[in-house]
Amino acid sequence: MNDILGYKGKSVVITGAASGMGQAAAQLLVDLGAEVYALDIAPVTVPVAKAIKVDMKDHGSIDEAVAALPQKIYALFNCAGVPSPPFSAKDTVLINFVGLRYLTDSLIPRIEDCGGIASIASTAGMAWRPKLEKVQEFLALDNSQEAATQWMSDNPKDCADGYGFSKQCIIVYTMQSAKALAARNIRINCISPSPTDSGFMDKLKGEGQMPAEAIDLFLPSNGRYATGAEMGEPLVLLNSRLASFVSGNNLPVDFGYCAELFMGQRDDLLGITA
Numbered sequence: 001m002n003d004i005l006g007y008k009g010k011s012v013v014i015t016g017a018a019s020g021m022g023q024a025a026a027q028l029l030v031d032l033g034a035e036v037y038a039l040d041i042a043p044v045t046v047p048v049a050k051a052i053k054v055d056m057k058d059h060g061s062i063d064e065a066v067a068a069l070p071q072k073i074y075a076l077f078n079c080a081g082v083p084s085p086p087f088s089a090k091d092t093v094l095i096n097f098v099g100l101r102y103l104t105d106s107l108i109p110r111i112e113d114c115g116g117i118a119s120i121a122s123t124a125g126m127a128w129r130p131k132l133e134k135v136q137e138f139l140a141l142d143n144s145q146e147a148a149t150q151w152m153s154d155n156p157k158d159c160a161d162g163y164g165f166s167k168q169c170i171i172v173y174t175m176q177s178a179k180a181l182a183a184r185n186i187r188i189n190c191i192s193p194s195p196t197d198s199g200f201m202d203k204l205k206g207e208g209q210m211p212a213e214a215i216d217l218f219l220p221s222n223g224r225y226a227t228g229a230e231m232g233e234p235l236v237l238l239n240s241r242l243a244s245f246v247s248g249n250n251l252p253v254d255f256g257y258c259a260e261l262f263m264g265q266r267d268d269l270l271g272i273t274a
């Protein structure tokens with residue numbers, strides 16, 4: 001394969017590479033000739049350069065993983081995440097956002113000129129505008145687990161939907177970080193997927209007991225779940241050379257679901273257009 005995406009020989013770091021979207025992205029990155037460092041709590045089966053066990057809920061575990069990563073990194077892919085339910089709202093925020101931000105902030109000094117960061121948010125985080133003040137208040141904390149946990153205890157209403165809040169935080173963090181990173185010629189973006197067939201979805205429907213009919217309300221008009229690859233591939237594109245002037249964006253990858261909301265073509269159940 002020629003190197004049109006620019007990953008050949010580049011060191012890239014990806015979380016959540018054991019399953020679903022992250023696994024698909026990791027396999028594609030290996031196929032494209034990248035040196036892939038995969039971080040996950042579960043065993044990684046993709047033949048990456050190095051797989052490192054990490055618990056994104058534990059900053060000590062993230063520190064150990066960071067110590068095992070190269071000093072120069074071309075791109076970071078933040079894919080690890082869990083649904084709530086079955087995970088508690090607090091644990092979900094700690095894994096999906098607080099850990100993501102801690103890892104990202106730890107690695108930013110190592111990201112090369114022209115490098116990039118791409119994270120997975122969600123349609124469930126797309127209603128970030130009405131929550132912006134509270135999300136920014138949370139982002140202004142020092143990002144320790146203690147500060148995050150205390151804030152969540154003090155503001156239970158604002159993070160009762162732990163999953164939605166964690167994804168709003170990813171979107172706002174992405175947009176908020178773009179300015180300082182642009183000054184270093186580093187890009188940062190995220191995607192917001194619609195429902196996707198993966199381990200996450202199995203957990204949400206199984207242990208989380210979310211009825212399939214409730215999830216079906218958020219399917220695009222093509223009437224189907226996405227595959228992991230249909231999310232992993234746009235993520236790889238965003239961090240690639242083909243997107244070299246794209247930064248600060250949250251890209252809905254939803255086959256037009258959000259477009260339909262903005263055009264008033266379907267009910268806005270999450271308040272995304274507010």
Ligand SMILES: NC(=O)c1ccc[n+]([C@@H]2O[C@H](COP(=O)([O-])OP(=O)(O)OC[C@H]3O[C@@H](n4cnc5c(N)ncnc54)[C@H](O)[C@@H]3O)[C@@H](O)[C@H]2O)c1
Nearest residue numbers: 016018019020021041055056080081122195196198199200
């Ligand atoms: N599946 C969906 O419908 C959907 C929709 C929108 C967004 N998302 C997001 O997409 C991302 C990828 O999820 P997926 O659908 O591929 O699910 P998945 O369950 O297949 O993959 C998630 C990965 O994260 C890893 N992980 C979970 N907890 C971890 C922890 N504490 N530390 C380290 N790794 C951990 C898992 O082991 C797994 O490999 C997640 O951030 C999820 O929130 C999923």
